[in-house]
Amino acid sequence: MESHQKKRETMEEEDRLSSLPDDLLHSILREVPLKHAARTSALSQQWASRWLRALASSSVIDFTDRDFARGQTPARAAATVSRCLQLHADNGAPLDVFRVALDGCDGAFERDVVGWVASAVARGAREVEVDLTPAHGNRAQQLDADQDGATFMELPGDVFLTENSLARLSLDRFSLRAVTPGAPGLAGLRSLSLSRADVTDEAVQAVVSSCRLLEFLSLSSCHLLTSVRISGDNLQRLELVRCPAVQELRVAAPALESFVFHGDVVDLYDWESEEVVGVDMGATPVLRDAYLSHIGFGTADDVDIKEYAYFDFMRRVAHAPTLTLCSVGMRHIRAQLNYDDLMEIDMTNIEELQLLMASLDEDDLEALFSFLQLNPITILDRLFIRLPIDAAEASGVAAAPIHKAQGSFIADYVDNLVLDHLRLIKVVNFRGTRCELVMISFLLKKAPALEQLVLVAVEEERGASGDELLKIIQGKVSAMQKASPEVRVTVCRPSEDRSQNPAHTRFYHEE
Known part of the structure; x- marks a missing residue:
């Protein structure tokens, strides 16, 4: 005292x-x-x-x-x-x-x-x-928990009845049912973000169409949305994240530069025309980057059911110079090859490609190799691969040797693929598993202009055992056959990584 x-x-x-x-x-x-x-x-x-x-x-x-x-x-x-x-x-x-x-x-x-x-x-x-999202725990689960019985905060109908200075509005857990479509107070919006909102397809369409200056729109965990129709001459960035009921997406945004989608494959089939009609992105001549991820959505059976829907979705954004895709999508494409081996997506504009892997086993490797071979990426400069954080999704024993069986497995894909402009390969959450080493061996043989290979280990092993694992990985990769004699191999922990990062650094499936 x-x-x-x-x-x-x-x-x-x-x-x-x-x-x-x-x-x-x-x-x-x-x-x-x-x-x-x-x-x-x-x-x-x-x-x-x-x-x-x-x-x-x-x-x-x-x-x-x-x-x-x-x-x-x-x-x-x-x-x-x-x-x-x-x-x-x-x-x-x-x-x-x-x-x-x-x-x-x-x-x-x-x-x-x-x-x-x-x-x-x-x-x-x-x-x-x-x-109002809880800061701790799994954000995605908290966003989507108890949506059916969720209570929303009702915005009074008179909030936006008069003109104001509002340019950016971001709301979580609000209901917009009382807001009058075309309200004068929303006319000056340039940025609108709605998360866990009580909002319908008609309300979104009405609000967006009345916001003629809108440049950015984000819809996240809005479970009432089924048919999203967006039209805006000035819209530059569009995000649609964790809206699981969406079956139709119509976008008319000629100025669109950036597009993000994280959710289930949009699947709507017209039985009269016998065509997939779920997605229509219109003309997007200035699209700079696109993020298309389906990790955490759907089931294994969907791979053989929605393969044409995924192909139709992806081809509408594949002209973006910067593209992020996921292993689920590549499996859809691999499944479609069983029915249509002449399919092709124009990916000749892509300079940066990031692949998000939900898992990495031999099926994933086959899907990856098929994807790269069947869709030439002629000017690809940077390839980023993000492996799963969860060790349970990794395949094989750490630093296991590459056996002859895997050597022949790779040989099936080496004939007519050359990534002759690829300068950087960066793999994150690397453990040195058998399948990871097979993947690296394949890529090193296909990149004659490669300057740098960066393998960023997972944050697991510390101390002497962790250092020893990094040395083992470094040794095995350094001994691999390489098409480029000048490639520098770096194996490091995340805290030691100083190399270039991808354009997309937010990973919704990990939140």
């Missing part, structure tokens, strides 16, 4: 911060990250109220650093946000940006959250973001 009292007296004696002029304190606090500003109450007896007042006088109110709520109940954290907004309104300061991220909403403060959005929009904010 005595030492505690002495420590308190010492802190009070050293509290020189509180004696600074308010204007100077506020200017300092505006430059301090929220989590650090909140902790300064340990340094100054008046600091806690000062940083809150400083934040309330700023044009940017940003509570997305979840550390500010650490040790508090969600309701208490929400009360802090409400108090800050009230102080901000009392001060009459202009509000440009309002962002908040809290760990869930149990219903106790739903009215507060809706009030935050309405207040920020009414006060002229250009950017409004509300994220």
Whole structure:
């Protein structure tokens, strides 16, 4: 008790911060990250109220650093946000940006959250973001859990009835049913993100068509969506993630530069025309990058059922110079070869290809080798392969030797494939399994201009045993036959990796 009292007296004696002029304190606090500003109450007896007042006088109110709520109940954290907004309104300061991220909403403060959005929009904010996704655990499972019985926060119909300054809107767990289609307050939107939203196909189509300036649209875990129709002359980026009921996708966006899809293969068949009609991307002449992943969706039987649907989907984005695909898709293509060995996708524009592997066994290798051979990628410069993090999905024993059987397996695919512009190969989550080594051996023989091979190991083994494994892998790969005499082989841990990364670095199936 005595030492505690002495420590308190010492802190009070050293509290020189509180004696600074308010204007100077506020200017300092505006430059301090929220989590650090909140902790300064340990340094100054008046600091806690000062940083809150400083934040309330700023044009940017940003509570997305979840550390500010650490040790508090969600309701208490929400009360802090409400108090800050009230102080901000009392001060009459202009509000440009309002962002908040809290760990869930149990219903106790739903009215507060809706009030935050309405207040920020009414006060002229250009950017409004509300994220209620729990920060810990599996994000995808939490996003999709209990969707049928989920409760949504209802946005009042009058929030967007008048014109405002809103340019970016990002909402999680809101219902837009009361929002009038073509509402004047949405007309100036350039960016719209809806996650776990109570929104229908018709509502999305109406909102997007009325937002003529919209450049970015993200729809995530919106389980009511079945037929998504997007039309926008200015739309440049489109994301459709974890919307499992979607069976039809129609996009008319001639300015589209970036497209992301993570979900089940869109499969709609017209029995009259006997054609797959699930996806229509229209003309996308300036498409720069596309991300097409189906990991975690569908069943093994779907590979033989939806192979034509996948082919139809992929060919509509394969002209993008930067492309991310997954092993599920390659298996679909391999299955289609059983019915149509003349199929071909034009991939001659691709400069960067990233392959996301849900697993790596001999079937995956066969699908990979077939994919590369049957779809010439003539100017491919960079190849990135992301192996599964889960060791259970890896095949073979670490650093196992390549047997003669595997040598003949590779020989079936070596005749007419040359990746003669390939400069970089990077493989992440490498363990040195038999199938991984077979894959590397195959690629090294097909890339005569290869300059660098980077193998980034998984974060598992540390210490002497981990170092020994890296040395074994380095030795085995260095001894492989190579088409390029100049290739540099690097085997390292993630913390040691300094090599180039792919354009797409967010992996939805791992969230």
